[in-house]
Amino acid sequence: MTVAPGSVGLSGAGAAGDEQVPLLDSTQVALFVAKGFLRFDGVVPDPVNEACLQEMKQDEADGRTGTRSMLKAGNSVGLPLPQCFPHAPGIRSMLQLPLVRGVIQSLVGPGPLYDHHAVHVRYPGQPSQQLHADAIIDTRLRFDIQLMYFPHDVPADMGGTLLVPGSHLRRVNEHDVSRYQNLAGQITYFGPAGSVLVLHHGIWHCGRRNERDVPRYMFKLRLNPATEQIRCWDAGDLVDPDVRRRVLEVLRNREPWYEAATGRLEFVNRAVLWRYLSGQPDFDIDHWLGRLENAARPSLLEELPGYAATNGRGS
Amino acid sequence: MPTVTRQQVLVLYLSTSSLASEVVGWSFFDGAGTQLDEAGASSVPPYPTGLDALRDGWRLFQASQLLPPPAGEEYVTSFQKFEFFFEKLVNPEQTVGELNLSAARAGGA
Numbered sequence: 001m002t003v004a005p006g007s008v009g010l011s012g013a014g015a016a017g018d019e020q021v022p023l024l025d026s027t028q029v030a031l032f033v034a035k036g037f038l039r040f041d042g043v044v045p046d047p048v049n050e051a052c053l054q055e056m057k058q059d060e061a062d063g064r065t066g067t068r069s070m071l072k073a074g075n076s077v078g079l080p081l082p083q084c085f086p087h088a089p090g091i092r093s094m095l096q097l098p099l100v101r102g103v104i105q106s107l108v109g110p111g112p113l114y115d116h117h118a119v120h121v122r123y124p125g126q127p128s129q130q131l132h133a134d135a136i137i138d139t140r141l142r143f144d145i146q147l148m149y150f151p152h153d154v155p156a157d158m159g160g161t162l163l164v165p166g167s168h169l170r171r172v173n174e175h176d177v178s179r180y181q182n183l184a185g186q187i188t189y190f191g192p193a194g195s196v197l198v199l200h201h202g203i204w205h206c207g208r209r210n211e212r213d214v215p216r217y218m219f220k221l222r223l224n225p226a227t228e229q230i231r232c233w234d235a236g237d238l239v240d241p242d243v244r245r246r247v248l249e250v251l252r253n254r255e256p257w258y259e260a261a262t263g264r265l266e267f268v269n270r271a272v273l274w275r276y277l278s279g280q281p282d283f284d285i286d287h288w289l290g291r292l293e294n295a296a297r298p299s300l301l302e303e304l305p306g307y308a309a310t311n312g313r314g315s
Numbered sequence: 316m317p318t319v320t321r322q323q324v325l326v327l328y329l330s331t332s333s334l335a336s337e338v339v340g341w342s343f344f345d346g347a348g349t350q351l352d353e354a355g356a357s358s359v360p361p362y363p364t365g366l367d368a369l370r371d372g373w374r375l376f377q378a379s380q381l382l383p384p385p386a387g388e389e390y391v392t393s394f395q396k397f398e399f400f401f402e403k404l405v406n407p408e409q410t411v412g413e414l415n416l417s418a419a420r421a422g423g424a
Contacts, residue, residue: 181342
């Protein structure tokens with residue numbers, strides 16, 4: 001596996017079905033909670049890449065790109081992932097790679113369910129998409145993941161996918177953010193064949209302009225959790241104080257596009273998500289939640305004149 | 316013969332409600348059609364602060380209001396809060412060089 005800037009490797013191992021698959025560690029999951037994505041460069045072998053690319057090109061030749069992809073034949077919403085893509089052996093091979101299975105299990109737990117997929121093709125000279133989040137506004141704490149798989153090399157001038165790190169916890173409805181063209185710290189994915197991005201469903205992104213003379217292909221797959229997503233990764237390392245320190249450092253890393261004050265609220269929302277995922281109800285970042293939850297003193301509201309009388313607490 | 320003008324719109328997203336605060340996001344819509352105006356067109360903000368845009372001749376015509384959060388949604392994050400719209404009127408037949416958004420393309424991950 002080629003480790004590129006921003007990419008991560010895998011460390012632990014866990015059971016998925018009858019086999020052991022490598023799982024993410026706690027620092028990697030914290031990075032996902034903070035950034036909203038992880039990237040794995042060049043992790044899919046070339047023969048699998050070539051098979052997948054041919055399947056995607058067949059969709060294109062049939063006029064079935066985007067969500068009309070015929071690779072979905074045999075799939076249906078809610079179908080367990082191992083049963084999906086019965087007529088696309090290349091895509092199945094990619095999804096059965098231990099690393100890919102381990103990442104999926106680490107984030108959405110065992111038994112992930114098919115939501116939908118798309119074969120995206122960006123043609124030469126085709127301009128950028130507008131910035132958006134997928135699906136619709138989503139207020140759940142639990143999350144879906146989306147895999148973006150690139151079966152061929154994507155050099156910088158082929159565009160790639162623009163991502164806004166740390167945007168995934170902002171509540172917006174699909175293209176409502178399209179007015180935003182550039183946000184400080186935005187990144188554009190480009191990298192070697194066989195690379196996989198794993199995204200939180202809420203992250204803001206768009207396909208970028210392709211300035212090459214050949215099309216760019218990308219396979220996207222959305223998966224739903226079938227279980228609670230609590231400690232689905234190799235979370236045993238959380239007993240190590242150094243790991244807990246690293247987790248905290250990752251979660252308190254501010255994105256450069258955050259407003260000064262709203263950035264603090266991002267930490268609050270990250271802490272809430274980490275509490276859920278890690279099963280640590282008292283977890284906090286820089287006392288942002290603990291200060292609000294302190295029960296040792298009355299809240300300001302309760303001290304306001306007239307509050308007690310109007311809330312049934314008057315004598 | 317009347318002078319032909321077109322509106323160029325620069326939208327800056329700032330770190331606080333002050334025009335003097337740091338630019339953290341930016342968009343550009345070019346009525347003159349001379350410059351690239353799409354997502355990821357640049358990775359470097361055109362100005363360090365909103366005030367720098369004013370000093371470079373951009374005319375502010377709209378700023379986001381300061382509104383308290385709805386009760387119960389105090390910790391919800393959503394759109395950028397501090398959005399400022401600026402304009403310039405330009406002659407599309409003349410070269411416009413004030414804002415070089417296409418010089419710095421989006422950097423890699």
